[in-house]
Amino acid sequence: MPPETRHRRTASDEATRAMTDVDLAARLVVDAGSLARRLRDDGLDVHHKTSVSDVVTEADRAAERQITALLAAHRPEDGILGEEGTLVPGRHERRWVVDPVDGTYNFVSGSDYWCSAVAVTGPDDYLLGAVHRPVTGDTFVGGSEVPTRRNGVPVTRLTPGDxxxxxxxxxxxxxxxxxxxxxxxxxxxxxxxxxxxxxxxxxxxxxxxxxxxxxxxxxxxxxxxxxxxxxxxxxxxxxxxxxxxxxxxxxxxxxxxxxxxxxxxxxxx
Structure with a gap:
């Protein structure tokens, strides 16, 4: 490998490690949702969990594996809890919670009302969440230290109501x-x-x-x-x-x- 190539890859790896939680969370849900949608378009085998409406597909599992792999590369010391069985102990208090396809019954039925979602928790009540709807293209990110944004634009703050x-x-x-x-x-x-x-x-x-x-x-x-x-x-x-x-x-x-x-x-x- 030429030295200049090694240098470029090292610089890229450092930039990846420096990725903020906001950017990483958005990438996780967009990549997972895009993968799940592609797999749905190719056809799915559907398996029932607890009832006729509680289902899981290979798309759920593949999207969770993708998220887990990205977190292993970018946040190797963080824990992970995934709906489809991923459980990675962390080396400190930070943990990512993963829902690769939320609304799986809708997903397998052809509805657009489903998403990929993640959250990360940490010390001092730190909480950040991200949700991506692949069919509409909307990505939401926000939490305890970040005002919620939709496609990068801050949402209007919620006012009191009945x-x-x-x-x-x-x-x-x-x-x-x-x-x-x-x-x-x-x-x-x-x-x-x-x-x-x-x-x-x-x-x-x-x-x-x-x-x-x-x-x-x-x-x-x-x-x-x-x-x-x-x-x-x-x-x-x-x-x-x-x-x-x-x-x-x-x-x-x-x-x-x-x-x-x-x-x-x-x-x-």
């Missing part, structure tokens, strides 16, 4: 409507909003909340990969986030100041 004056983005698997411990608080909070939207991708919903489309999002029993990327975006847009226990289940709530408090009150009954 739940009754806006929409509620939420989801409840149909079988759970038979369980009063979940159905009752769900019905209470749903009736408190002007309208509800159940679209099937929590991270896309939360990106919309951060942009002011919905007043509030809430869902029960969320794993970290369904909560942290979107929570970061909402907090980076000036919104509030809360977790409340009702009937033994944790409900996760995010949105406009005022509307979040309304939702929490209704959930508690």
């Amino acid at each position: 739940l009754a004056a806006g929409s509620l983005a939420t989801y409840l698997h149909p079988p759970f409507f038979a369980d009063p411990a979940l159905a009752d608080p769900f019905h209470r909070v749903s009736r408190g909003a002007a309208t509800i939207r159940m679209l099937g991708s929590g991270s896309v919903d939360l990106a919309a909340v951060a942009c002011g489309v919905h007043s509030v999002w809430c869902q029960h029993s969320c794993p970290e990969w369904d909560w942290l990327p979107g929570r970061a975006l909402v907090e980076g847009a000036g919104g509030l986030c809360a977790t409340v226990e009702v009937n033994g289940y944790d409900w996760f709530v995010a949105g406009r100041p005022g509307a979040v408090e309304d939702a929490v009150t209704l959930l508690k009954g």
Whole structure:
């Protein structure tokens, strides 16, 4: 290898290592989402996990492997937790949470309402999230130290509002409507909003909340990969986030100041 080539590659490697979390998070979700979309276009084998609507594809796994490989190269000391089974212990408190395809049922059904999402947590409540929607081309990044941006442009800061004056983005698997411990608080909070939207991708919903489309999002029993990327975006847009226990289940709530408090009150009954 010529010396000048070695020099160029070394300089490139140093520039990569110096990549900010914002730039890296955006790259991770864009690359993963683009890969998943290409694989979908080529045809997918779909496997069921816990129900007919809880599915996984090779695109999910391939996108998670790609994210994991990029993090190994650019943040080798950070931990990783992935929805599809990746678990890498970190050498310190920083950890990346990965959802390679959020809204997989939508993804396999041909809908555009899905995304790739990541979050990174660290000391002193550090939180950064990124969400990319490959079909629309929208990329959202924001968190505790970075005002939320959509395609590089800061979103309008969220202002206070009432739940009754806006929409509620939420989801409840149909079988759970038979369980009063979940159905009752769900019905209470749903009736408190002007309208509800159940679209099937929590991270896309939360990106919309951060942009002011919905007043509030809430869902029960969320794993970290369904909560942290979107929570970061909402907090980076000036919104509030809360977790409340009702009937033994944790409900996760995010949105406009005022509307979040309304939702929490209704959930508690």
